[in-house]
Amino acid sequence: MSKRAAWIGLFLGCAAEAGAAQPQPITSLRAIHSLSNREAERQLPVAFDATVSLYDRPLMGLWVQDGGEAIYVITETDEELLPGDRVRVRGRTAAGYRPIVTSDDVVLLHTGAPPAPRPVTFAGMMRGERDCLRVTVRAMVRAADLNQNAHAPVTDLQLMMKEGDVEALVLGGSTNALDDLLDAEVEVTGVVRAQVDGKNELTGTALYVNSMRDVKVLRRARSEPGALPLTPIRDVLGGYLIHDLTRRIRVEGTITFYEPGGMVVLQNGASSLFIRVQTLESLRIGHLAQATGFPDGSRGYLALVHGSVRDTGVSVPIAPQPVALSSLDGSHAFDLVSAEGRLVTAVRQAQQDEYVLISDGHLFSAVFPHRAVQDERLIPRVPSIAPGSKVRVTGISSPLVGDLFTGANGFAILLRSPDDIVAIAPPPAINMRNLVVMVVLLLAGVTAACVWGWTLARKVSGQRKAIAQRNKSEANLERRRSRILEDISGTRPLNEILEEITALVSLHLDRTSCWCSLGTETQLGSVFEDAKNRNVISQEIPSRLGPPHGVLFVAIDPQNPEYDRAADVLTMGARVATLAIETRGMYSDLVHRSEFDQLTEMHNRFSFEKRLEAMVGEARDRSAMFGLIYIDLDEFKHVNDRYGHGIGDAYLQQAAKRMKGELRPGDLLARLGGDEFAALIHRVKSYSDVEEIAKRLERCFDEPFRLQKYVLHGSMSTGVAFYPEDGTSPDAILRSADAAMYVAKNQKKHSGVLAGRR
Numbered sequence: 001m002s003k004r005a006a007w008i009g010l011f012l013g014c015a016a017e018a019g020a021a022q023p024q025p026i027t028s029l030r031a032i033h034s035l036s037n038r039e040a041e042r043q044l045p046v047a048f049d050a051t052v053s054l055y056d057r058p059l060m061g062l063w064v065q066d067g068g069e070a071i072y073v074i075t076e077t078d079e080e081l082l083p084g085d086r087v088r089v090r091g092r093t094a095a096g097y098r099p100i101v102t103s104d105d106v107v108l109l110h111t112g113a114p115p116a117p118r119p120v121t122f123a124g125m126m127r128g129e130r131d132c133l134r135v136t137v138r139a140m141v142r143a144a145d146l147n148q149n150a151h152a153p154v155t156d157l158q159l160m161m162k163e164g165d166v167e168a169l170v171l172g173g174s175t176n177a178l179d180d181l182l183d184a185e186v187e188v189t190g191v192v193r194a195q196v197d198g199k200n201e202l203t204g205t206a207l208y209v210n211s212m213r214d215v216k217v218l219r220r221a222r223s224e225p226g227a228l229p230l231t232p233i234r235d236v237l238g239g240y241l242i243h244d245l246t247r248r249i250r251v252e253g254t255i256t257f258y259e260p261g262g263m264v265v266l267q268n269g270a271s272s273l274f275i276r277v278q279t280l281e282s283l284r285i286g287h288l289a290q291a292t293g294f295p296d297g298s299r300g301y302l303a304l305v306h307g308s309v310r311d312t313g314v315s316v317p318i319a320p321q322p323v324a325l326s327s328l329d330g331s332h333a334f335d336l337v338s339a340e341g342r343l344v345t346a347v348r349q350a351q352q353d354e355y356v357l358i359s360d361g362h363l364f365s366a367v368f369p370h371r372a373v374q375d376e377r378l379i380p381r382v383p384s385i386a387p388g389s390k391v392r393v394t395g396i397s398s399p400l401v402g403d404l405f406t407g408a409n410g411f412a413i414l415l416r417s418p419d420d421i422v423a424i425a426p427p428p429a430i431n432m433r434n435l436v437v438m439v440v441l442l443l444a445g446v447t448a449a450c451v452w453g454w455t456l457a458r459k460v461s462g463q464r465k466a467i468a469q470r471n472k473s474e475a476n477l478e479r480r481r482s483r484i485l486e487d488i489s490g491t492r493p494l495n496e497i498l499e500e501i502t503a504l505v506s507l508h509l510d511r512t513s514c515w516c517s518l519g520t521e522t523q524l525g526s527v528f529e530d531a532k533n534r535n536v537i538s539q540e541i542p543s544r545l546g547p548p549h550g551v552l553f554v555a556i557d558p559q560n561p562e563y564d565r566a567a568d569v570l571t572m573g574a575r576v577a578t579l580a581i582e583t584r585g586m587y588s589d590l591v592h593r594s595e596f597d598q599l600t601e602m603h604n605r606f607s608f609e610k611r612l613e614a615m616v617g618e619a620r621d622r623s624a625m626f627g628l629i630y631i632d633l634d635e636f637k638h639v640n641d642r643y644g645h646g647i648g649d650a651y652l653q654q655a656a657k658r659m660k661g662e663l664r665p666g667d668l669l670a671r672l673g674g675d676e677f678a679a680l681i682h683r684v685k686s687y688s689d690v691e692e693i694a695k696r697l698e699r700c701f702d703e704p705f706r707l708q709k710y711v712l713h714g715s716m717s718t719g720v721a722f723y724p725e726d727g728t729s730p731d732a733i734l735r736s737a738d739a740a741m742y743v744a745k746n747q748k749k750h751s752g753v754l755a756g757r758r
Contacts, residue, residue, distance in 0.1 A: 022045075023044060023045060024045075025045040025046055025047035025090070026044060026045070026046045026047075026048070026093070027046075027047055027048050028048060028066070028067070028069075029048060029050065029064075029065075029066050029067065029069035029070065029071050030067065030069050032046060032048075032071060032093060032099050032101070033069060033071070033098060033099065035093060035099045036099075037095040037096070037098075037099065037200060038095075039093075039099075040093040040094055040095045040096075040099035040100075041093075041094070041095045042093070043092040043093060043094065044092060044093045045090075045091075045092055046089070046090065046091055046092065046093060046101055046103075047088070047089070047090045048066065048088075048089055049066065049086065049087070049088050049089075049109065050064035050065060050066035050071075050086075050087060050089065051064060051065055051066060051084065051085070051086055051087075051112065051114070051115055052064055052081050052082065052083055052084065052085040052086075052087055052114075053065050053070065053083055053114060053115050053133075053134040053191050054083060054134070054171075054190070054191045054208055054209075054210050055081040055082070055083075056171060056208065057152075058149065058152045059149070060074055060075055060076050061073075061074065061208075062074075062075050062077075062081065062106065063132055063134075063191045063193075063208070064087065064089065065115040065132075065133065065134060070115075070131070070132035070133040070134070070191075071098075071099075071100065071101060071132055072096065072100045072101070072132050072193070073089055073091070073100070073101045073102070073103050073106070074094075074100065074101070074102045074103070075089075075091075075102070075103045075104065075106050076104065077103075077104075077105075077106040079106055079107075079108050081106070081108065082111070083114035083115075083134075083210055084111060084112045084113045084114040085108055085109075085110075085111050085112070086108075086109040086110050086111070086112055087106050087107060087108055087109060088106070088107045088109055089101065089103050089105070089106050090103060090105040090106075091103025091104065091105065095200060096194075096196070096200055097128065097131060097194040097196045097200050097201075097202055098128075098131060098132075098194075114134065115133075115134045116134075117134045117135050117136040117189045118130065118133060118134070118135050118136070119135065119136055119137075120133075120135040120136075120137060120192065121161075121162075121163065122137075122161040122162065122163035122164045122166060123163055125166065125192055125205045126164070126202075126204075126205060128194055128202050128205070130192045131192050131193075131194045131205075132191060132192060132193070132194075133191070133192055134189065134190070134191055135189070135190065135191070135192055135207075136187060136188065136189045137159070137161060137166070137187070137188050137207065138161070138185070138186070138187050138188075138218070139159035139160055139161045139166070139185075139186060139188065140159070140160045140183060140184070140185050140186070141157055141158070141159060141160075141181045141182055141183065141184050141186055142158045142159065142160050142165065142182075142183075142749065142750065143156075143157070143158035143182070143749070144156070144157050144158075144178040144179075144181045144182060145178070145713075146173055146174065146175050146178060147713070148710065148711065149169070149642060152171070152172075153172055153173055153174075154169050154170065154171060154172075154173070155169070155170040155172070155173030155178070155212065156168075156169060156170075157169075157170060157181070157188070157215070158749070159186075159188065159207075163245050164245070164246075165749075166205065166206065166207060167206045167207070168188050168190060168206065168207040168208075168209055168215075169206060169207070169208055169209065170190075170209040170210075170211065170212055170214070170215060171208075171209065171210055171211055172211055172212065173211075173212050179224065179225065179226075180217070180220065181215070181217070182221060182225050183221035183222070183225070184217050184218075184219065184220050184221050185217075185218045185219040186215055186216060186217055186218060187215075187216045187218055188207060188209060188214065188215050188216075189209065189214040190207040190208050190209035190210070190214060191207070191208045191209075192205060192206075192207060193205065193206050193207070193208050195297075197297075197300060197301045197302065197330050197333065198301075198329055198330015198331045198332075198333055199270075199271070199330065199331055199333065201271075201302050202297070203297030203300060203301060203302060204297045204298070233691075236743075236744075236747055237743055237747070239747065239750070239751070240743060240746060240747055240750070241750070242746065242750075246294045246295065247294075248292050248293065248294055249292065249293070249294075249295060249304075250290060250291070250292045251266065251268075251273060251290070251291050251292075251304070252266070252268065252288065252289070252290045252291075253266030253267050253268035253271075253272075253273065253288070253289065253291075254266065254267050254268065254286065254287070254288055254289070254316045254317065254318045255283055255284065255285050255286065255287050255288075255289050255309075255311070256272070256285060256286075256318055256336040256396060256416075257285065257336075257395070257396045257414055257416055258283045258285060258416075259369055260279070260280045260281075261277070261278055261279070261280050262276075262277070262369075263275065263276055263277065264277050264283065264289075264291065264307065264309050265334050265396050266289060266291060266309075267318050267334075267335065267336055272333065272334035272335050272336075272396075273291075273302055273303070273304065273334065274301065274302070274303040274304070274334050275291050275293055275303065275304040275307035275309065276293075276303065276304065276305045276306070276307055277307045277308070277309060279308070279309065281311075282311075283309060283311050284311060284313075285416055286315055286316070286317040286318070287311050287312065287313060287314060287315055287316070288312045288314040288315075288316040289309050289310060289311050289312060290309070290310050290312065291304060291307055291308065291309040291310070292304075292307065292308050293305055293306055293307035293308065294306050299637075300399075300637065301330075301333050301334070301399065318336050319336075320336045320337055320338035320394045321335060321336065321337050321338065322337070322338050322339070323337045323338070323339050323397075324339065324359065324360070325339045325340075325341050325357065325359035325360070325362070325364050326359055326360040326362055328364075328397055328411040329411070330399075332397040332411075333397060333398075333399055333411075334396055334397065334398065335396070335397050336394070336395070336396060337394070337395070337396075337397050337413065338392060338393070338394045339359070339392070339393055339413065340359070340390060340391065340392050340393075340424070341357035341358055341359035341364065341390070341391065341393075342357060342358050342359070342388060342389070342390055342391075343355060343356070343357060343385055343386075343387055343388065343389050343390075343391050343423075344356040344357065344358050344363065344387060345387055346385065346387075347594055349594070349606055351369065351370065351606075352367050352368060352369045352370060353367070353368040353370070354366070354367050354368075355367075355368075355385075355391070355393070355421060357391065357393070364411070364412065364413070365412040365413070366393040366395065366412065366413045366415055366420075366421060367412050367413070367414055367415065368414075368415040368417075368418065368420070368421075369414065383418060383421065383422075383423070385421070385423045386423075386426070386427050387427065388426075388427025388428060389423045389425065389426055389427050390423070390424050390425035390426075391421055391422060391423050391424065392421070392422050392424050393413050393415065393420060393421050394413075394415070394416075394420045394421075395413040395414045395415045395416060395420050396413065396414040396416075397411050397413060398411060398412055398413070398414045399411055436579060436583070439575050439576075439578070439579050440485065440579070442575070443481075443572060443575060443576055446568070446572045447478075447481060447572070450508065450565070450569075451478075480500065480503065480504050480507070481504060483500070484497060484500050484501060484504065484576065484580075487500070487580075488579060488580045488583050488584070489583070494580060494581065494584045495524060497580045497584075498516055498518075498524045498525075498577060498580065498581075499524050499525060501516070501573050501576050501577050501580065502514040502515055502516055502524060502525030502526065502552070502573070503525075503526070504573065504576075505552070505554060505569055505570065505572075505573040506525075506526065506554075508562070508565075508569045509554060509556055509560070509562045509565070509566055509569055510560055510561070510562050512534070512554060512555060512556045512557075512560065512562075513525075513526060513534070513553075513554065513555040513556075514526065514552070514553065514554045514555075514573075515552075515553050516541065516550055516551065516552045516553065516577065517550050517551050517553070518549065518550035525553075534555040534556055534557050535555070535556060535557070535558055535563075536553055536554070536555050537553070537554050537555075537556065537566050537567060537570055538551050538552065538553050538554075538570075539551070539552045539567070539570040539571055539573070539574045540552075540574065541574045541577045541578055541581070542574065542575075542578055543578065543582070544578070544582060549577070549578065549581050550577075552570055552573055552574045552577060554566055554569075554570055594606065594607075595607040597670075597671040599649055599652060599653065599671075600652055600653055600656035600657075600671050601656075602656050602660070602669050602670055602671045602677070603668060603669065603670035603671070604670060604671060604672075605670065605671075605672045605673060607670060608668070608670035608672065608678055608680070609730065611668055611670075611680060612628070612680060612730045612733075612734065613730045615680060615682065615723075616723065616728070616729065616730050616733070619723055619724070620728070625684055625685070625686075625722065625723055625724070626680065626681060626682045626683075626684060626722075626723050627680075627681035627684050627687075627689065627690030627693070627720060627721065627722050627723070628678060628679070628680055628681070628690075628720070628721045628722075628723070628733050628734065628736075628737045629678065629679040629681065629690065629693065629694050629697065629718050629719070629720055629737065630676075630678050630718065630719040630720075630721070630734070630737035630738050630740065630741040631659070631676065631677040631678060631679065631697065631716050631717075631718050631741070632675060632676050632677075632716065632717045632718075632741055632745060633652075633655060633675035633676075633677075633714065633715075633716050634714070634715045634716060634717055634745070634748070636648070636651075636652075636674070636675035637675075639651050639712065643707075643710055643712075647707050647708065647710060647712075650707045650708070651705055651707060651712060651714070652671075652675070654705050654707070655701070655705070655714065655716075656669065656671065656677070658700040658701070659677065659679070659697050659700060661700070662693070662696040662697050662700050663679060663681075663693065664681075664693075666682055666683070667679060667680060667681050667682060667693075668680040678734075678737070679693070679697070681693055684722075687720070687722045687725070690720050690722055691720055694718045694720050697716065697718060698715070698716055698718060701714045701715050701716055717741050717742075717744045717745035717748060718740075718741055718744060719736075719737045719738060719739065719740030719741025719742070719743070719744060720737060720740055721733045721734070721736035721737035721740065
């Protein structure tokens with residue numbers, strides 16, 4: 001064989017091997033749908049022809065159909081695609097509720113007619129039977145709003161179908177025709193889009209509509225909204241009707257978490273389910289259980305409400321899944337996990353024990369709830385672990401604000417028992433606590449050395465009277481030093497402690513002038529009249545993390561016998577001052593974190609409940625009255641879903657600031673969690689006083705919120721309760737306000753005035 005033939009054979013063999021290594025593209029939608037999500041994650045190549053049913057360019061979303069099958073394609077194509085266009089799509093598979101496609105290559109082949117829409121029921125949409133298909137529905141319009149979505153106008157229609165409510169998002173639109181749609185019976189043609197959580201499980205559905213031309217009015221409303229008769233505010237509940245057709249379902253899994261009277265978590269394989277229960281029966285973690293309840297996905301994750309759980313008594317334990325704290329996201333929601341981190345601090349509260357952990361520079365919480373235990377003596381004591389220790393926590397990965405797309409910081413770990421947190425490594429040798437101990441020991445050593453030197457000098461002098469005076473002075477110094485160390489760990493004001501430190505330094509140096517300066521205006525200590533004629537020695541008060549806290553001064557005569565010791569004594573005083581300032585700062589920060597919400601800087605639920613209980617006691621003793629306003633931001637979940645949680649956090653901050661500005665001095669605004677707030681209104685004479693403040697709070701949302709490049713229109717629902725008419729205990733008045741708020745929110749939904757915010 002010639003060399004040329006050999007080279008040709010080698011080339012053809014390599015080409016054949018390379019061709020065999022590359023999988024052939026999938027050419028039909030049916031074949032793509034037959035893949036599992038695990039297979040789709042392998043990014044298999046696809047190349048198929050299909051017909052466009054909808055294209056939303058700002059959101060890079062393309063829906064196509066072919067042969068009765070439909071699929072969602074993520075693309076940034078520059079083609080101006082319209083329903084009915086025939087396209088050729090090349091790309092790769094990806095995981096979703098069902099497999100989807102990502103593509104950078106979409107080619108327009110020719111134009112044609114859009115796919116014929118298929119009728120669909122609400123139940124069929126909830127089961128995901130028509131996902132991505134072009135469908136038509138008949139419904140009544142409950143709300144119609146024009147919003148902004150990724151720099152493009154979108155008309156948001158809230159539709160009431162026979163079996164339930166669904167949202168329709170129409171590309172484009174104007175405000176001119178929106179009022180005519182309210183309460184009208186319409187036929188809407190659009191594409192079904194599944195709404196899923198972090199585990200790609202179905203939590204809801206919506207219709208995406210190409211234009212207002214696909215919304216046909218079959219029968220207009222009997223009367224215009226502006227022509228409706230006026231209803232007194234106190235009588236609005238007369239129009240409240242709900243007919244819930246949701247069916248009870250039954251599931252099975254292992255109990256991985258149980259909070260009596262609150263919640264149960266079941267896990268079966270890779271699936272976990274949150275169940276809201278009221279039972280106080282004994283359920284064992286690790287036992288197989290069957291649960292019934294009503295499905296709910298309104299908070300962004302799968303759940304059962306009004307649940308009932310039966311423990312079979314069969315042990316089917318679940319092994320916790322090891323994860324990194326920084327990787328906690330929606331894919332681990334309500335799973336039993338195990339993670340490691342460094343302990344920052346531990347706080348024991350009325351309803352829970354909270355451990356703050358740090359991992360990869362981020363803070364996380366591990367919470368052991370004990371709200372169902374009425375007698376505090378029966379609450380299990382969690383282990384005492386030194387800050388800085390490396391710990392392993394085992395528990396349920398729980399979303400903090402009911403949204404599975406918040407990232408790692410949006411999750412906490414719920415501990416089932418005190419045994420779920422274990423120290424696996426001691427704190428590092430060099431930490432704040434050890435440094436404090438070293439400073440105290442050094443201070444004690446310096447003080448002891450000084451006392452010993454003074455005592456020895458007096459003994460050598462032989463002057464008994466001077467020895468007695470020195471002993472008296474030393475005892476006074478020791479008492480002052482001990483009191484300063486006690487005050488640092490107590491509640492005495494910092495300025496008074498610093499005054500004591502300057503006095504201690506002055507006594508050490510024969511009562512010479514000593515003072516400290518904290519900034520340009522704050523000066524503490526004593527400056528005697530003859531200080532100007534003496535040498536001034538200074539020593540910075542060092543900071544462990546940044547610039548010095550201030551400067552400590554002493555004015556001393558060079559002829560003073562204590563002059564040579566002045567620098568050492570001043571250094572000792574500066575170190576004690578550092579200990580006082582930084583210890584008090586750490587204490588103040590912990591107190592603030594326990595009582596205030598870190599995002600909005602408003603009072604948190606713990607602080608609110610403490611203040612509410614105090615106000616009830618004061619009102620009972622003085623026969624006084626006060627009000628409580630329960631606040632829920634309407635459709636806040638849509639802000640996070642459409643603009644991301646950075647915009648959502650900014651919206652919460654601006655909303656809290658506006659609401660705070662509408663309250664009077666002495667009133668309290670608290671964030672109870674997520675998008676729920678509450679306001680305590682003191683010194684009121686009647687129910688109308690509280691209602692007037694509630695109206696001001698609602699009107700403060702009239703102006704739009706300007707957040708970065710977006711303009712959001714928001715609203716709130718409020719519920720008012722009045723002490724003592726609506727309740728004489730903290731729980732009773734809070735429940736009354738909460739119930740009133742839900743009545744107001746549901747009335748908005750059913751009256752068609754609930755404003756969208758996007």
